[in-house]
Amino acid sequence: MNDTSDVDLQTSAQDIRTVLERHRLLENLARQQPTEKAGLLESLQHRQNLVELERRLAVLHPADVAHLLDSLPAEDRRLVWTQLSPGLAGQALVEVSVEVRDALVAETPRERLLALLRELDADDLRYLADSVPPDVVAEVASALDQTDRRWLEQVQAYEEDSAARLMMQDELSLRDAFTVGDAIALIRQRGSLPAQTDRLFVVDSRNVLIGAVGLGVLLVADGSSPVTRVMDASVRSFRPSDQASTVAKAFERYDLLSAPVVDDRGKLVGRVTADAVVDFIRTSSANEALALAGLRKAEDVFAPAVDSARNRWPWLAVNLATAFVASRVIGAFEHAIHQLVALATLMPIVASIGGNTGNQTVALVVRGIAVDQIRPGAEWHLLRKELTVSLLNGAVWGTLVGAFATAVYHSLPLGLVMAAAVLLNLVIAAVVGVVVPIALSRLDRDPAQGSSVVLTFVTDSMGFFLFLGLASAFLVGG
Amino acid sequence: MNDTSDVDLQTSAQDIRTVLERHRLLENLARQQPTEKAGLLESLQHRQNLVELERRLAVLHPADVAHLLDSLPAEDRRLVWTQLSPGLAGQALVEVSVEVRDALVAETPRERLLALLRELDADDLRYLADSVPPDVVAEVASALDQTDRRWLEQVQAYEEDSAARLMMQDELSLRDAFTVGDAIALIRQRGSLPAQTDRLFVVDSRNVLIGAVGLGVLLVADGSSPVTRVMDASVRSFRPSDQASTVAKAFERYDLLSAPVVDDRGKLVGRVTADAVVDFIRTSSANEALALAGLRKAEDVFAPAVDSARNRWPWLAVNLATAFVASRVIGAFEHAIHQLVALATLMPIVASIGGNTGNQTVALVVRGIAVDQIRPGAEWHLLRKELTVSLLNGAVWGTLVGAFATAVYHSLPLGLVMAAAVLLNLVIAAVVGVVVPIALSRLDRDPAQGSSVVLTFVTDSMGFFLFLGLASAFLVGG
Secondary structure, three states: OOOOOHHHHHHHHHHHHHHHHHHHHHHHHHHHOOOHHHHHHHHHHHHHHHHHHHHHHHOOOHHHHHHHHHHOOHHHHHHHHHHOOHHHHHHHHHHOOHHHHHHHHHHOOHHHHHHHHOOOOHHHHHHHOOOOOHHHHHHHHOOOOHHHHHHHHHHHOOOOOEHHHHOEOOOOOEEOOOEHHHHHHHHHHHOOOOOOOOEEEEEOOOOEEEEEEEHHHHHHOOOOOEHHHHOEOOOOOEOOOOEHHHHHHHHHHHOOOEEEEEOOOOEEEEEEEHHHHHHHHHHHHHHHHHHHOOOOOOOOOOOOHHHHHHHHHHHHHHHHHHHHHHHHHHHOOHHHHHHOOHHHHHHHHHHHHHHHHHHHHHHHHHHHHHOOOOOOOOHHHHHHHHHHHHHHHHHHHHHHHHHHHHHHHOOHHHHHHHHHHHHHHHHHHHHHHHHHHHHHHHOOOOOOOOHHHHHHHHHHHHHHHHHHHHHHHHOOOO | OOOOOHHHHHHHHHHHHHHHHHHHHHHHHHHHOOOHHHHHHHHHHHHHHHHHHHHHHHOOOHHHHHHHHHHOOHHHHHHHHHHOOHHHHHHHHHHOOHHHHHHHHHHOOHHHHHHHHOOOOHHHHHHHOOOOOHHHHHHHHOOOOHHHHHHHHHHHOOOOOEHHHHOEOOOOOEEOOOEHHHHHHHHHHHOOOOOOOOEEEEEOOOOEEEEEEEHHHHHHOOOOOEHHHHOEOOOOOEOOOOEHHHHHHHHHHHOOOEEEEEOOOOEEEEEEEHHHHHHHHHHHHHHHHHHHOOOOOOOOOOOOHHHHHHHHHHHHHHHHHHHHHHHHHHHOOHHHHHHOOHHHHHHHHHHHHHHHHHHHHHHHHHHHHHOOOOOOOOHHHHHHHHHHHHHHHHHHHHHHHHHHHHHHHOOHHHHHHHHHHHHHHHHHHHHHHHHHHHHHHHOOOOOOOOHHHHHHHHHHHHHHHHHHHHHHHHOOOO
16 A cells, blocks of 8 residues: 555554553563652553553554454453544444444443544444443433434334445435536535545435435536436435345445435435445454354453353354254164264264255355345255255265275275265255255345254254164164 | 435346346247247247347446346346447446456357457556456557557556556646646546546656645635645555555545655556445455455355365365364274264364354454454564463353263263363364464465465364363273
8 A cells, every 4th residue: 555554553452562562561570560759650651651541542544453452352452442532433433343333332431432432423422322321322422412412313113124224414405496516506605525435416405316416517507507407316215124134235236336216105214324334244244254153242252251152152052952863863873873983983983974065055045145146936956956955066076975984894885884974965955955944044044043953953963864774774683 | 215215226137137038938928839939939039039138228328238247147148248239338347346347258259259348448458457358458469559558568567456446547637836726627627537536646847746735725715816725735645556455544544635656756546436445355354254264265156166175175175184183183083082972072072162152253363354353463463362361262152062071971071071170171272273374464465365274274183182082081991
């Protein structure tokens, strides 16, 4: 990068890390030599060090401060956080990841929290409102003017995954009676455009959205033309209650930089800009990946261990319950295993390959649902295809696994049973891998959350059941 | 949405699906009643049907055509594809997902491919160049003017994940000698701004980037001011060889809508806009999730089964090899299992809970690396934390699993061995879950690709080894 280049940024972040290192060293020293004189000297160094830290932090972009907070272990993060000015701390709080934000808010004294929230505008305050205790938000909001306060309340009433939560106040709309010259005069009077503005929305006397004018059009058009003549009258707009994911897909599909949000009567209530959409896409993709791995939500990588453990328990509990069931399936065949111990050695292979192939299917189907690629009516094509893949895979891997079993235990019948069990388990994995995510999504549940657990349950239990059942029938005496 | 509303869009997509349905029906009929007269009537209906399809497709936005192609099963997709005009087909090809694009290009006759590529500008042609046979690209490129041809060659020389691949030609930059009035006159002369423009870049006489002017500034500033006085001189710029992910992170962090790309000497070579970044983020997040599930790349959900199977084989092969090893670990303890069959029943639980907790760690660490949250120096904090979590989890789940074993087999020693094996396997899972993704990323490998496989290998093998080893030592006679 050019001016505030990547190298510069890394250097200043590195400098801050060095200061933090020194700070820790001084603290350790102070703890080891608690004599009065040494203590005085060190406390002086200590204070100088903190001043340096504060100075270095003050020149950073809030987004860089936020990234620093995101990537520092808990202790260092706390130190940096307390050295920030309220203005910078407030901005940084807007930019950090949700998990770190929650952690920081929890450990910030109420007075300081109030101070830094007071530095923010209504949009940023609204954005933080979910992470801050309601009484603190209320106290800060009481100092806002009436418009801002009503805006805050209105938006907050919508659900977390709604378009409303992506929008900002539209600070500058044009009236239908304006000429291009009037519009330019209005912008001049205001002195600048709101951030992230690529076009201005046009409303009628009742504030109903009727079009949009690109800034380029204002620059090019004749000053005396009415804005209604140069505007684009077919604007994609959204409702506050629309799903945020619908908005994101539209931005992606139609290459939008901004879009208006209108209420039931078509009145302009706010605008969504590309930066909010980028954040949303990044966060929701991350959550999808984490949900597939059995995590309820994103986690601050430096969170206290107890919090982390709790985030991971729900799915582990479900997984464990399914493992108990799979174990009981094996238990039903203890007689067979006692007669032929090789079965115990080989059975995990059948379960494992079923789980792996099935999870590939789950990941593809979850993704297909997320990008709207799997529409009603297409499921049968998908199922047929995945069944074909599983038969193909079953033939290839079943043969391989059967050959392995035959070679190790010098028994062709054992190899054949093994091959058959693998083939059948792969077919079951394909069906479950297609059906479960689609069913969850039809029931308005998150397919990423749970599909993998159900799949592993089925492929484990059925893997053991098929292999041990076939072996009981064909290999060992009743 | 307002004008081209979501409802409208779904309706027109639904209409097209109905036409396709009818088409299939007619084809089936024709196959069943091959009499001359009926055939004539049907072929007439058939042709009318195709005309209707063509008409309905022609009014769609290219992005909506692309989405239709993405979400149609192979046969319907082919029919829609052949009914598109070259102009619409070219635009749609730019918008479809890579997997579907590759499939479409493969089945399009060379002549038609040439025709539709000729409809595209140099930027779009460049974007498609990776999916189209080089000789076809060369033939289309030969018709471009020299500037466009050189642009195409230059960009194509950079790697696939480079910033260069995100950029477009900068069609409108301002000279440092310009006044604001000159700038506006230049835009007027051009008639409009390039798409996705929020600001214009300012260059000196040697085309070296020296700043950027927002469109709002042009609207507000005095016409006689030099652009150098009103411009922002500290612009974040990128090199063509920068990683695309670096660019995406900067857009996300600093809420950019556009950014300039400059060469080693600071000369402006192109610009990156938010829409390209949105596509990049969506695609790379998806690939990360798929890689974690053991897929080499995204897959057309309606691809031929053989292609799909091949995409899934590499990791399945590795998984199977590890399953064989785990199986041999069990094989080493066949003597113990023969003496105490309960071991065979319980051992998958130890492996399974190790795999599940470890994969949660892997998913979090892979994510942390992707968003740059895990920096050199922070690994020890992370490892310490994950070890604490694993001890906590080990105590909780180990006790539970031990209680289960004790209850089912009325043996406290068996329960204790089980609990110890779970605790130890969780500790190992934590270490592997942290170390492997970080090590892969240090070696410049993709941590999402492979971490999960290594983890499952270790937790399976060690789960069996720990449990059966402890049982051999304490429960069964030598």
